[in-house]
Amino acid sequence: xxxxxxxxxxxxxxxxxxxxxxxxxxxxxxxxxxxxxxxxxxxxxxxxxxxxxxxxxxxxxxxxxxxxxxxxxxxxxxxxxxxxxxxxxxxxxxxxxxxxxxxxxxxxxxxxxxxxxxxxxxxxxxxxxxxxxxxxxxxxxxxxxxxxxxxxxxxxxxxxxxxxxxxxxxxxxxxxxxxxxxxxxxxxxxxxxxxxxxxxxxxxxxxxxxxxxxxxxxxxxxxxxxxxxxxxxxxxxxxxxxxxxxxxxxxxxxxxxxxxxxxxxxxxxxxxxxxxxxxxxxxxxxxxxxxxxxxxxxxxxxxxxxxxx
Ligand SMILES: NC(=O)c1ccc[n+]([C@@H]2O[C@H](COP(=O)([O-])OP(=O)(O)OC[C@H]3O[C@@H](n4cnc5c(N)ncnc54)[C@H](O)[C@@H]3O)[C@@H](O)[C@H]2O)c1
Numbered sequence: 324x325x326x327x328x329x330x331x332x333x334x335x336x337x338x339x340x341x342x343x344x345x346x347x348x349x350x351x352x353x354x355x356x357x358x359x360x361x362x363x364x365x366x367x368x369x370x371x372x373x374x375x376x377x378x379x380x381x382x383x384x385x386x387x388x389x390x391x392x393x394x395x396x397x398x399x400x401x402x403x404x405x406x407x408x409x410x411x412x413x414x415x416x417x418x419x420x421x422x423x424x425x426x427x428x429x430x431x432x433x434x435x436x437x438x439x440x441x442x443x444x445x446x447x448x449x450x451x452x453x454x455x456x457x458x459x460x461x462x463x464x465x466x467x468x469x470x471x472x473x474x475x476x477x478x479x480x481x482x483x484x485x486x487x488x489x490x491x492x493x494x495x496x497x498x499x500x501x502x503x504x505x506x507x508x509x510x511x512x513x514x515x516x517x518x519x520x521x522x523x524x525x526x527x528x529x530x531x532x533x534x535x536x537x538x539x540x541x542x543x544x545x546x547x548x549x550x551x552x553x554x555x556x557x558x559x560x561x562x563x564x565x566x567x568x569x570x571x572x573x574x575x576x577x578x579x580x581x582x583x584x585x586x587x588x589x590x591x592x593x594x595x596x597x598x599x600x601x602x603x604x605x606x607x608x609x610x611x612x613x614x615x616x617x618x619x620x621x622x623x624x625x626x627x628x629x630x631x632x
C-alpha cells in the first residue's frame with residue numbers, strides 16, 4: 324500500500340510517517356516546509372517540497388499513484404488564522420479541496436483528514452462525542468470544519484471513502500515550542516532553561532493525547548473499512564496546574580509559576596469521548612499522560628544536550 328502524507332515534515336506528520344514505515348507501508352510525503360522541517364522526514368521516504376495549492380503538485384499523484392492519502396498539512400495556528408483568515412481558508416479549505424480533486428482523479432481508495440476538537444466550540448456537555456453540536460469559534464476551526472464538509476460531500480457525490488479524525492490536544496517529541504499549539508512543549512522548554520512560567524488561571528482542563536497514539540489512530544483508520552468522523556483523544560481531563568506539576572516533578576524543579584486571569588474566549592473545560600474510535604477502529608490510546616510526558620521530556624533533554632556541544 325502506498326500512502327501519500329501531506330504535512331509529513333510537521334510534528335504529527337513525522338510520527339505518522341514513522342508509524343506507517345514500522346508497519347511496512349510505502350510512504351511518500353508532501354510539505355511546503357512552512358512550519359515543518361525536512362530533518363523530520365526519514366531518508367527512506369520520498370519527499371516533495373510542494374504547496375498544496377501549487378499546480379505542479381499533480382505531478383506527485385501522476386508519478387506516485389498513491390492508494391491512500393493522509394492529509395495533515397495545514398496552517399494550524401489559531402492566532403495566525405485570526406490575523407489572516409484568507410491564508411487559513413486558502414491552505415486548510417481550498418488546499419483540502421485540491422487534494423480531494425486529485426485523489427478522485429488518481430483513484431485514491433481512502434482519504435484521511437486531520438481535523439480538530441476546535442470544531443465543537445464551547446462544550447455543551449462532557450465528554451464531547453461526535454454527535455455534539457459543531458460551532459467553530461475561530462477562523463482556524465471554521466476552515467477545518469469547511470474542509471470536513473467538502474470531504475463529506477465529496478464522499479456522497481463521488482464515492483470517495485473518507486475518514487475525519489478530530490484530534491484533541493496533541494503533544495510529544497518534535498512539537499514546535501515556538502508555536503502556540505503545545506502548552507507541554509512550552510512548559511518543557513521553560514523548565515529546561517529555568518525560565519519564568521506564566522499560567523492563565525490553571526484550573527482549565529484539556530484532553531492531552533500523545534502523538535504516537537495519534538499516529539496509531541491514523542494507521543488504524545486507513546487499515547479499516549469504516550468511514551466517518553472519529554474523536555481521537557485520551558478521554559481524560561487534566562488541569563493545566565496538574566500538568567505543570569507533573570512536568571516540574573520530572574525536572575525536579577521547584578519553580579513557582581506566576582498566575583494571570585483566564586484569557587478572554589478561552590474554553591474552561593475540554594475532554595473528548597473516544598469510544599467510537601475504540602469500538603469501530605479497534606484503536607486504543609496506549610500511553611498514559613505520565614508515560615507520554617516522560618518520553619517527551621527525555622526527547623527535549625537529549626535535544627538540549629546535543630545543542631550544548
Ligand atoms: N497539534 C495539535 O494539537 C493538533 C490538534 C488538532 C488538529 N491538528 C491538526 O493536525 C495536523 C498536523 O498538525 P501539527 O501539529 O503537526 O502541525 P505542524 O505545523 O507541525 O504540521 C503541519 C505541516 O503542514 C505543512 N504545511 C502548511 N501549509 C502547507 C501547504 N500550503 N502546503 C503544504 N504543506 C503545508 C507545514 O510545513 C507542516 O509541516 C494539522 O492539520 C492540524 O490542524 C493538530
